[in-house]
Amino acid sequence: MNRSLHPLVWWIWAGAMATAVAMTSSISIAIAVVGVTAIVVRNKAEETPWAASFSWSLKMGLWVIAIRVLTGVLIGVPMPGRKILTLPVIPLPHWMAGIRIGGPVTLERLTSTAHDGIMIASIIALLGAAASLSSPHRLLRSMPVMVYEFGVSVVIATSILPQFVTSISRIKQAQRLRGHESTGLLSWRRIALPLFEETLSRSLDLAAAMDSRGYGFTRKRSKYRQDRWTSKDYLLCGIAMVSLAKPELLVLVAAVSALVVAP
Amino acid sequence: MIKFSNVSLIYPNSQQTVIEDLSFTVSEGELVLVMGPTGIGKSSVLRLINGLVPHHTGGILAGDISVNGISTHSVKPGGLAHLIGIVGQNPLHGFVTDTVEEELAFGMETLNMPSDVMRKRVEEILDLLSLAPLRNRTIATLSGGEQQRVAIGSALVMHPKVLVLDEPTSALDPIAAEEVLSILHRLVHDLGLTVIISEHKLERVIQFADRIIHIQGDGHTRIGTPQEIFADSDLAPPIIHLARAMQLSEIPLTVRDMRRMTQTKRKELVDGSVLAPIENSKTESLVTLKQVTINYGKKNAISDVSLSISSGEIIAVMGRNGAGKSSLLRAIVGASTVDKGDVLVAKKNPFLLQGRERTQLIGFIPQEPSDLLYRQSVADECSQADQDNHVVAGTTLTLLQELVPGISSHTHPRDLSEGQRLGLALCVVLSGSPKILVLDEPTRGLDYSAKKTLVSLLKEIALGQERAVIIATHDVELVAEVATRVVFIAEGEIVADGPVAQVLLSSPAFAPQVAKVMSPSPWLTINDVIEAMKRNQ
Known part of the structure; x- marks a missing residue:
């Protein structure tokens, strides 16, 4: 049987890389690391419902960048520097002194907000990669008994996410076939209601099933097949730790990890 | 094995009782079918057995339910996991792990069983339910019937005394349904397992049932052998309605029974039978x-x-x-x-x-x-x-x-x-x-x-x-x-x-009950037979 990595490895790896990205605070490194991660995900992700998490996290990252830039430019203290354009200032009541909407937009302001946005987006992308590379179910089972209650809720939440995605497309399609085109905010209400209904009932079903199979009844659990740490697992975590010690080597670390897991 | 004494149930925020004053006893090795119209509380009865209702859903329960002498009032569902295996309406919603083997082991892991016991039992179940070729497969990629078998297996692996199944064949094609039901039949006969099952497609299950609990809409409940229940129940599979239409004195539960009972009657009918001409209207x-x-x-x-x-x-x-x-x-x-x-x-x-x-x-x-x-x-x-x-x-x-x-x-x-x-x-x-x-x-x-x-x-x-x-x-x-x-x-x-x-x-597997009984006459529904009888008179 082709043994895959320990389910915690990718999370440790992604966590370390994300921390390192935040530490370097360099856009080019962040983008390069996300690029390498994308290659890893493409090679390693299996045909599972959660494999799509990475592309979803990328989309979410783009939104984060857009929102960050937009709010940064519109609201807040102007930064001195080269003016690109001047937006009309929206007058606010006097008690909101110190806050300004609109006004001059400087290049410095634009680059600094874009920088922030990209940093956040790349961290989200790295965690998304971990989510798409490791099975949430296996993660649940490798949780130590100590953090068990907490682990259960986290893992159930993460395993529901991919179901969420498939449900959305299914409901969207049914709505389209009812003659409703799914555009605009109004269509969201149409999708959200059946979606939440289904997600809720699915979670209740899962909870009932786990309950009746004795989950959480005894504090101690045995393991059918221990998820053992192999040398490859240690190697990958070790490499990731290097990036914490020396963030400037981040791109190299990412590339080496990609080679380690390459088939 | 299972004892309901004067059980009544009401859900929170509801004025109507779901179950009123229900009492019955199921002894070891019985296969009991729970039937009734939709939304009448069949699932509630099943989930009462291991205490999911009301421990999990809320609601007020009056009376007492005991399984193997343990009252569900005092024990939570988890505490009955070794005694009762329950398979929900949609097994896919209840799977916790990804692969067949891990899913089978999951329940035993939570009960902290030693690993060598687990290995042995998983192998047993893989053989018993012919799941061995699927052991490393991802559950999501299995067919409906295979998933149902995995769900049954992961309940059986705990060696329960009672197995509860909520509409196990409703999403399955006739062949897969037959597979699942014949496995249940074998378990009841070989292992003395007590099985409680609910099902809408009665034609698939009545032949396996020892007794039937019929929950009627008006708060009444009848319990009896299939013969007793189907003597006058409106809710009945086609074969029973056919027997009534043909005015048989006995109550057939299987196609074989029915064919034996109608040997002479069918012969009379065959001569007069004409296959209704198929209108070949070639519209656009x-x-x-x-x-x-x-x-x-x-x-x-x-x-x-x-x-x-x-x-x-x-x-x-x-x-x-x-x-x-x-x-x-x-x-x-x-x-x-x-x-x-x-x-x-x-x-x-x-x-x-x-x-x-x-x-x-x-x-x-x-x-x-x-x-x-x-x-x-x-x-x-x-x-x-x-x-x-x-x-x-x-x-x-x-x-x-x-x-x-x-x-x-x-x-x-x-x-x-x-x-x-x-x-x-x-x-x-x-x-x-x-x-x-x-x-x-x-x-x-x-x-x-x-x-x-x-x-x-x-x-x-x-x-x-x-x-x-x-x-x-x-x-x-x-x-x-x-x-x-x-x-x-x-x-x-x-x-x-x-x-x-x-x-x-x-196709024998996809033929309706009436057709199986009346074969070789080409009638599919009770109405076809009634009309043929009219023509014959």
């Missing part, structure tokens, strides 16, 4: 598929299918789970594009239809009818449909009241029973008066009376109003009642396409 084709191929990635879902459907036809699309029925339906309604070939509905490409033009042409009821509904009440939902389809306000609601009388218009769609929800979705779709109506597995969770209403409605739509109806279903009894033509799909190809009698009679 409403739906045309020309050499359609659909692929999902590398997987071939539909290959080179050509089909032509005219108005006035009711087409049943049948086949095993995963044969490509849903893919075919999705192509017809324009939910997905096709890789090769053409799909035309009234000379238009269904994939490009939008808005009003779509609702006038195609009505689609998906497997989960609730996907279509999003308003807060039945009345809102109906007026939304009126508005969408530019019809006079109140049209949809009137239609609904005709179809499913007794729905309060203030009810939230979620609180409707399965059958009522299907009715609502149907009315919403029908208010656009579409030329073709497409239904994906409409009878999952429907009882016989709801099915009857559906049958007469579909007939009215297709024959009375000159429209076409396409149904994908596993329910052979429904097909026998309603369809004019059957398209049988296997591995993405059409293997049979013809009048309903011809296709159903040629």
Whole structure:
């Protein structure tokens, strides 16, 4: 049987890389690391419902960048520097002194907000990669008994996410076939209601099933097949730790990890 | 083994008791069937056994339930895990792990069993349920019947004394259903397991049941052997109704019983039998598929299918789970594009239809009818449909009241029973008066009376109003009642396409009960037989 990595490895790896990205605070490194991660995900992700998490996290990252830039430019203290354009200032009541909407937009302001946005987006992308590379179910089972209650809720939440995605497309399609085109905010209400209904009932079903199979009844659990740490697992975590010690080597670390897991 | 004494149950925020003063005892090694109309509380009875109700759902429980001498009042469901195995209505919702082997081990892990015991038991179960070839497979990729077997296996692996199953075959094709039921039968006989099962498709299970708990709508409950219950129960499979129509003194539970009892009567009938001539009215084709191929990635879902459907036809699309029925339906309604070939509905490409033009042409009821509904009440939902389809306000609601009388218009769609929800979705779709109506597995969770209403409605739509109806279903009894033509799909190809009698009679697994009893006479429904008897007199 082709043994895959320990389910915690990718999370440790992604966590370390994300921390390192935040530490370097360099856009080019962040983008390069996300690029390498994308290659890893493409090679390693299996045909599972959660494999799509990475592309979803990328989309979410783009939104984060857009929102960050937009709010940064519109609201807040102007930064001195080269003016690109001047937006009309929206007058606010006097008690909101110190806050300004609109006004001059400087290049410095634009680059600094874009920088922030990209940093956040790349961290989200790295965690998304971990989510798409490791099975949430296996993660649940490798949780130590100590953090068990907490682990259960986290893992159930993460395993529901991919179901969420498939449900959305299914409901969207049914709505389209009812003659409703799914555009605009109004269509969201149409999708959200059946979606939440289904997600809720699915979670209740899962909870009932786990309950009746004795989950959480005894504090101690045995393991059918221990998820053992192999040398490859240690190697990958070790490499990731290097990036914490020396963030400037981040791109190299990412590339080496990609080679380690390459088939 | 299981003892209910004066059990009554009421859910929170509800005025009506679900169960009133229910008492019964199930002894070891019995297979007990719980039956009753939809939404009557069958699932509640099953979930009371291991205490999921009320520990998990809330509600007030009066009386006492004990299993193997343990009262469920004092013990939570987890504490009964070693004693009771429970398999929910949709096993896919209850799986915790990804692969078959891990899923089987999961329950034992939570009970902290030593690893060598677990290894041994997993091997046993893999053999017992013939799951060995699937041991490393991802559960999500298994077929419905295989998933059901895994769910049963993961309950059995705990060596429970009681196995509880909520509609284990409702989503399965006849062959997979037979597999699952024969396994249950074997477990009861070989291991002395006590099995409690609920099922709508009675024709599949009554032959295995030792006793039946019949929950009637009016708060009464009857308990007895199948013979006692079916002596006068209205809720009965076709074979019982057939026996009544033929005025047999005994009550047959299997096709074999029935054939023995009717040996002479059938001989008399055969001579007078005439196969009703099939009207070959060649009207213009409403739906045309020309050499359609659909692929999902590398997987071939539909290959080179050509089909032509005219108005006035009711087409049943049948086949095993995963044969490509849903893919075919999705192509017809324009939910997905096709890789090769053409799909035309009234000379238009269904994939490009939008808005009003779509609702006038195609009505689609998906497997989960609730996907279509999003308003807060039945009345809102109906007026939304009126508005969408530019019809006079109140049209949809009137239609609904005709179809499913007794729905309060203030009810939230979620609180409707399965059958009522299907009715609502149907009315919403029908208010656009579409030329073709497409239904994906409409009878999952429907009882016989709801099915009857559906049958007469579909007939009215297709024959009375000159429209076409396409149904994908596993329910052979429904097909026998309603369809004019059957398209049988296997591995993405059409293997049979013809009048309903011809296709159903040629396959023993997909033949309805009446046909099996009356074979070789080509009758599919009780009405066919009654008419033949009339002709004979």
